[in-house]
Amino acid sequence: MTGQITRRGLAGLAALGLTASAARAQSWPARPIQLIVPYAPGGTGDVFARLVAEKLRGALGQNLVVENRSGASGTIGTQAVVRAAPDGYTLLFGQTPEIAIARNFLPDVPYDPATDLAPVALVGNAALALVVNAASPYRTVQELVAGAKARPGSLTFASAGTGTPGHFAAETLARRGGAPMVHVPYRGAGPALTDLLGRHVGFFFSGMPAAVPHVREGKLRMLAVSTARRMPSAPDMPTVQEGGIAEFDFSLWGGFFAPAATPAAIIERLNREVNQILRDPAVRDRLVAEGADVRETTPAQFAEFVRGEVTKYGRIITETGVKPA
Incomplete structure (x- = not known):
């Protein structure tokens, strides 16, 4: 009997908890x-x-x-x-x-x-956009990789922070392209884009929503998108894979x-x-x-x-x- 009462008591408490939770949800947001x-x-x-x-x-x-x-x-x-x-x-x-x-x-x-x-x-x-300053000499992925190979360690790239998708995308580009590059991490994409606009870094794999306005204004140049396929919003923009870097797919x-x-x-x-x-x-x-x-x-x-x-x-x-x- 005691066990039965205990089980009923526990069930009642659980039901009260669920009822209270449901009531909070119904009044949300207050x-x-x-x-x-x-x-x-x-x-x-x-x-x-x-x-x-x-x-x-x-x-x-x-x-x-x-x-x-x-x-x-x-x-x-x-x-x-x-x-x-x-x-x-x-x-x-x-x-x-x-x-x-x-x-x-x-x-x-x-x-x-x-x-x-x-x-x-x-x-x-969102695809990541490989962007450089509009004044950069690089117009394709191939040119960027060739420039980094010619002067190992001279090309810098920004990231929104160590361990972000843009960081891994750039490290993969450097590794698979055989072109040593220098990582410059920032506290977010906003500061990274600011320094790219100021020509303090060489390139940045930026999220497209953040980069596209600057590309449209002619301040940045987009070289490629990071996804395996071209983006419907930018059908004329090649992928990094088309630039010679195999199995490259980041978003x-x-x-x-x-x-x-x-x-x-x-x-x-x-x-x-x-x-x-x-x-x-x-x-x-x-x-x-x-x-x-x-x-x-x-x-x-x-x-x-x-x-x-x-x-x-x-x-x-x-x-x-x-x-x-």
């Missing part, structure tokens, strides 16, 4: 929401995040404050979300580095994306995450709203025009995508031999 972008303003993730956040404010009926909290290849801002209360009021716009790369690359990363974060919705998957994706244990009802509401925003022709056209492959996903599909990316970058890290700074 106050402003914080969206952390773990990089400096101006990068691809920042462009993606702010474009969707602007529409999400109206859809949720609450202010959504975007905060750029950069450092340590995105892990500082990500850790802040992992530590936040799982109540839907702190979200992350996560990207390839801090989600797919960190656990394979950084031995002391203080979180595990697989258990500490709940995938909400993928926003887009930068971004999407919404919440702390683990965030109520499923909140995750599902966010997923529906984000996917609805991605159907907006103005949003979709803006993302596609700047080089993004826009995808709608369920939370489960996004989680599966993330697992595949973690596996892929594990192989890339082994191949390049890149170590944390």
